[in-house]
Amino acid sequence: MSSTFAQLWAGTFRYVKEHSPYYRALLADHDTVPALAAVPLLDKATLSARPADFCCVPRERIVELVTTSGTTGEPLLWQLTAADVRRLAHNEQLSFGCAGLTAGDTVLIAVALDRCFMAGLAYWLGLREIGCGIVRTGAGSPRFVLEMLQRVQPTAIVGVPSFLRLVAETAQAQGMDLRAASVRKLICIGEPIRDTRWQLNRSGALLANAWNAGVFATYGVTELANSLCECEAGRGGHLHDEQLHLEILDDAGQPVADGEIGEVVATTWGVEGMPLLRYRTGDCAALFREPCACGRTTPRLGPIVGRRQHKLKVKGVSLYPATLTAILEQVPGVETFVVLAHPESELSDRIEVLVHGPVRLPELREAFQARAKITPQIRLAPRAEIEAWQQPPEARKRRMFVDRR
Ligand SMILES: [Zn+2]
CATH class of the missing domain: 3.30.300.30 (ANL, C-terminal domain)
Structure with missing residues (x-):
């Protein structure tokens, strides 16, 4: 049976209050479960200044250490337990499931699996859960990607749009017709492919045309160990609300109406290592709650329109x-x-x-x-x-x- 918001929040409140030095102090005055909205927002500067205070487990329970992308400030060290890695795998299984990937797919991961990134690892884990054939080309060489594309005939690729465009340009220079190749789905990470009216932007349209493939936006944040991927409807990334709770807040920290743009603020459910409450991602987007054409009823996160400070x-x-x-x-x-x-x-x-x-x-x-x-x-x-x-x-x-x- 699925857990309700109240159950997830109550369980998380008790867990962080018991195990996290930061939250033990922050929530000291709360003997009973407060409203989530009563918990102060957490910004990256606070987290970066004292990451050890957010860790809820002793070192022997940590099995994976990664760093955040570091697009804003110094990359942060992030630690996961075995259960956190399983949660990550399940999240990516659900996310790729939104894009319709099945055990019948062969998927090329054109993203780094090393360099302490979480994303490549998460994709590998999620594809394993689904049972896809996995080809780890990385993003080092467009020529190598094309070589493997010809050898294994993948049906989908996970990659950054600018790299996938580079691969398409390389194919064209080699006289290779990607439109006739085997790839039918591009899972696009890290850069927007759609505007707020759900239309493909120039990059998304270029990719869809060059590869003759469906393009799916996916959004993830290392600190949340979570990603949200679009379904065929292309109307925002589906939230997996048993793992993550999202709020969209205005400059005053108040919730905006559905469909309005504000800062994405997230609370993780079920994290053992470094759970976070009301974490300000700094990314701005809108949340949509009406049921999706695909039949899923969880909220969808629209395209990221920029950083809050921009x-x-x-x-x-x-x-x-x-x-x-x-x-x-x-x-x-x-x-x-x-x-x-x-x-x-x-x-x-x-x-x-x-x-x-x-x-x-x-x-x-x-x-x-x-x-x-x-x-x-x-x-x-x-x-x-x-x-x-x-x-x-x-x-x-x-x-x-x-x-x-
Ligand atoms: Zn959908």
């Missing part, structure tokens, strides 16, 4: 960079672009858009006004100038938004 304020309008980049991807003639946010005043940011290509600027301005309710400064710029913003020497990946505030 939220823009322009003359009274609040918006996220992803809204602007989605518009730029859809207006004809835009070959490449970058969105720059400059400081203007306490209350308003100045947005500058550099575009390259045979674009009609009045049409672009109209699109911004209609869909974002703002008109940024727009300037036609040489490709080289835009690329210098997108990929400065120290950047690990290309960025379409640069925060100069």
Whole structure:
């Protein structure tokens, strides 16, 4: 029988209060189970400052040590027990199940399984649970991926969109027709493939076309040891609510309405090693609660529109960079672009858009006004100038938004 929210929360409350030094102190005044909303939000800085205080088990019960991605600040060491690894495996089994993978699938993992990442391990575990054939190519070489693709005829690939595009470009250069190849599903991690209107963005559409395959977005956070994957309906990643509870909160920490964008705040259920209550992921998205076309009734998390600190304020309008980049991807003639946010005043940011290509600027301005309710400064710029913003020497990946505030 499945557990209710009240049971999961009560069990988690008692567990963390007994075993976690951090939560023992934080919840000292609560003898009975409080409302979850009464627990203060936890930010990454607090967690990073004293991770050992969150660990609920002695060292001999830890079986897996990984690090967080470190996109914000220093990568954090994360520790899992044997039961946590089983939970991770079950989560990925459910997630890949949403994308319709079965034991009949052969799946290429084009993601690193080493370098202390949790993601690659989680995918491997989940595919094992389902019983898929697994091919661990990693993401080191597009040529190797193509070689294995020809040898094993996989039906699906798990990978980062930019790498999967690179593989498609390499195939094209080799004269290989990926559209006629065996891959029918691309499970896309780490980069958005859809906009908030559920349409594929430029990257998602490029991938779907180049591979002649269905594309599925999946979102995961190491600290939560959890991921949410889309189903065929492509209307957000399905939450597995026996493992994770999500809240979407506004700047004041209050819940927003269903379908409204706010910060994703998560509470883990059933974690032994490092359980977290009301953890602020820093990612912004919307949650949808109406039943999905696939028949699942759990909430779905929409596309991540950006980091909380990247939220823009322009003359009274609040918006996220992803809204602007989605518009730029859809207006004809835009070959490449970058969105720059400059400081203007306490209350308003100045947005500058550099575009390259045979674009009609009045049409672009109209699109911004209609869909974002703002008109940024727009300037036609040489490709080289835009690329210098997108990929400065120290950047690990290309960025379409640069925060100069
Ligand atoms: Zn669904």
